[in-house]
Amino acid sequence: MDIELLLDILGNETRREILQMLTERRCYVSQLSEELNIGQKAIISHLEIMEKAGLLEPHFEKVEKGRPRKYFHVSQNLVMEVNLFSKLFDVKLHSPCMDEDVLEEFPRIKGLYRELRSVALGERDIAELEEIREELLRERERLTEARKAVDFLLTQLSGSLGEERIDQSLKKAFR
Amino acid sequence: MDIELLLDILGNETRREILQMLTERRCYVSQLSEELNIGQKAIISHLEIMEKAGLLEPHFEKVEKGRPRKYFHVSQNLVMEVNLFSKLFDVKLHSPCMDEDVLEEFPRIKGLYRELRSVALGERDIAELEEIREELLRERERLTEARKAVDFLLTQLSGSLGEERIDQSLKKAFR
Numbered sequence: 001m002d003i004e005l006l007l008d009i010l011g012n013e014t015r016r017e018i019l020q021m022l023t024e025r026r027c028y029v030s031q032l033s034e035e036l037n038i039g040q041k042a043i044i045s046h047l048e049i050m051e052k053a054g055l056l057e058p059h060f061e062k063v064e065k066g067r068p069r070k071y072f073h074v075s076q077n078l079v080m081e082v083n084l085f086s087k088l089f090d091v092k093l094h095s096p097c098m099d100e101d102v103l104e105e106f107p108r109i110k111g112l113y114r115e116l117r118s119v120a121l122g123e124r125d126i127a128e129l130e131e132i133r134e135e136l137l138r139e140r141e142r143l144t145e146a147r148k149a150v151d152f153l154l155t156q157l158s159g160s161l162g163e164e165r166i167d168q169s170l171k172k173a174f175r
Numbered sequence: 176m177d178i179e180l181l182l183d184i185l186g187n188e189t190r191r192e193i194l195q196m197l198t199e200r201r202c203y204v205s206q207l208s209e210e211l212n213i214g215q216k217a218i219i220s221h222l223e224i225m226e227k228a229g230l231l232e233p234h235f236e237k238v239e240k241g242r243p244r245k246y247f248h249v250s251q252n253l254v255m256e257v258n259l260f261s262k263l264f265d266v267k268l269h270s271p272c273m274d275e276d277v278l279e280e281f282p283r284i285k286g287l288y289r290e291l292r293s294v295a296l297g298e299r300d301i302a303e304l305e306e307i308r309e310e311l312l313r314e315r316e317r318l319t320e321a322r323k324a325v326d327f328l329l330t331q332l333s334g335s336l337g338e339e340r341i342d343q344s345l346k347k348a349f350r
């Protein structure tokens with residue numbers, strides 16, 4: 001997945017609306033066209049761009065009468081992160097993945113991983129999955145807060161580096 | 176800061192290039208125009224859009240002869256996060272901030288916070304700032320890896336929720 005291309009795609013409101021709809025449910029062209037009130041030709045062109053970029057995939061489903069219907073769904077799992085600070089601009093793409101070290105360094109994640117495995121192995125009831133999911137979402141939120149704190153410390157720091165006198169903002173932050 | 180507007184702005188390659196240049200050093204219009212090989216009128220129009228959105232600010236610096244020169248710099252500290260999963264599309268804006276709870280829950284961040292405070296209070300040498308900065312960047316990386324692991328577990332889960340039989344991919348993930 002090309003970052004520049006992804007930014008170009010996300011810069012278009014209609015394409016964002018299409019992605020929104022397709023993550024809520026699979027749709028075919030005329031559904032998108034009607035709901036977004038945009039001509040089918042334009043919808044098809046947006047879908048083609050996103051399919052070519054690897055964000056979407058089509059699949060066919062049988063209908064009672066007539067030809068199979070062509071649906072689209074989002075075929076990516078990705079997190080794009082844009083960092084814009086006074087002295088840094090970068091864009092990164094992350095794909096979900098499991099680094100073994102993480103399990104050792106973050107006991108809560110290890111705990112959730114184990115619970116999930118127990119369910120997968122049939123040792124625990126599948127009804128617990130919803131609870132595990134909520135716990136994972138909370139953990140995600142905690143990690144986001146932790147990153148915001150690290151970013152806060154980094155922004156306090158960036159004015160001070162290389163200066164003889166500590167930046168006023170740094171002093172103020174620790175008053 | 177409006178998320179839709181930010182996505183629109185970042186969807187334009189020239190504006191991304193301008194942001195890149197301005198985070199590396201402050202620039203005035205003709206510098207941007209020359210380096211990016213784009214007419215001054217177009218540059219001015221991009222700068223206006225980004226200034227109006229609150230991403231940029233101008234400031235004036237005296238020059239030996241003639242009128243003060245108008246420079247631009249990035250006036251925001253923000254992280255934008257785009258989550259695109261098969262069943263979720265959302266975009267979030269984070270501003271760096273320090274939540275007190277984070278310090279209690281993440282001992283490493285607390286340690287770095289304390290070191291930074293010691294320097295700010297003059298108890299430790301300013302030369303240590305560079306080391307603290309590198310440690311903060313490593314911590315940021317660790318937290319990013321942890322989030323990727325949580326996302327991995329969430330993606331494994333999403334196929335299984337609400338289904339009687341555990342999804343094959345979940346079983347595969349824990350083989």
